[in-house]
Amino acid sequence: AGALPLLVALLQSTHPATAGNAAGALAEILRDVRFGQCIIDLGAPMALLALLCCSSDDQIRIKTCGALASLAADARVRQLALEQGALGVLAAAAQSSGCGWAGNARAMLRALCPTQDDAERAL
Numbered sequence: 463a464g465a466l467p468l469l470v471a472l473l474q475s476t477h478p479a480t481a482g483n484a485a486g487a488l489a490e491i492l493r494d495v496r497f498g499q500c501i502i503d504l505g506a507p508m509a510l511l512a513l514l515c516c517s518s519d520d521q522i523r524i525k526t527c528g529a530l531a532s533l534a535a536d537a538r539v540r541q542l543a544l545e546q547g548a549l550g551v552l553a554a555a556a557q558s559s560g561c562g563w564a565g566n567a568r569a570m571l572r573a574l575c576p577t578q579d580d581a582e583r584a585l
Contacts, residue, residue, distance in 0.1 A: 466497070466504055473509035481513055482522035489528030498533060507539045511546040520562035523555075527566040534573035543574050 469491075472484035488506060491497050507530070514526045533539045543549055552574070555567035 466491070466500060470501070470504045470506045470509060473506065473513055478517060478519055478522060482517070482519065482525050485510060485513060485522065485529050486525035489525055489532065492529055492532035495532070498536070502533060502536055502538065507533055507536075507542050508546070511542055511548045514548055515546060515551050523563045524566050527563065527570045530570060531573050534570070540574050549574065 469484045469487055473481050473488075475481045475484070488501060488510075492501065510526050510530050510533075514523055514530065517523055517526070530539070530543075534543075549571065552567045552571050555561045556564055556571055558564055561567070
């Protein structure tokens with residue numbers, strides 16, 4: 463657990479590969495649900511959502527979706543996704559036939575908006 467603050471800080475790296483690797487590492491760590499609350503408390507959702515919205519690299523976005531998927535059940539994460547504009551980014555990617563992470567985007571939309579009504583309100 464001591465490395466978690468460092469991983470969260472690395473999400474904000476100006477080097478895309480470093481940020482993507484940190485997102486991937488967090489996704490792996492989040493397979494153990496006991497770390498979810500700690501990672502949320504460290505501010506990871508905000509950094510992950512910023513990375514999702516700003517990155518142009520499909521692999522980084524896939525890793526970021528993996529980490530966010532484990533946190534999507536938390537109402538604060540869903541609210542942040544709405545406030546940060548991530549739902550629009552996800553919706554655009556989910557509908558794009560040429561998008562390499564469209565499946566991940568659709569899965570994230572389902573996780574962040576569990577009902578059709580939620581999705582319609584969010585978008």
